[in-house]
Amino acid sequence: LQAADELLDDAIIENATWDTLSKHLSTEQLMDVVFTVGQYNMLAMGLNTLGVQREEGVPGFPD
Numbered sequence: 001l002q003a004a005d006e007l008l009d010d011a012i013i014e015n016a017t018w019d020t021l022s023k024h025l026s027t028e029q030l031m032d033v034v035f036t037v038g039q040y041n042m043l044a045m046g047l048n049t050l051g052v053q054r055e056e057g058v059p060g061f062p063d
Contacts, residue, residue, distance in 0.1 A: 007037045 003013045003021060013021075013034070021030060054060060 003033055004037045007034065008041060 002017050006013050006017055018030070021033065025033070
């Protein structure tokens with residue numbers, strides 16, 4: 001979650017966070033973290049900008 005927060009706030013994962021993640025994840029998995037967060041962010045921007053609404057009867061996230 002720290003990595004996602006850093007990517008969304010500053011568009012970079014800080015060295016300390018990267019070092020911690022690299023102890024548990026492979027290079028490919030580290031790349032997946034970056035691109036997965038980026039893809040979800042881009043999807044959210046598109047849906048929000050276009051005003052896409054949930055279908056009737058589909059529950060939202062709890063507050």
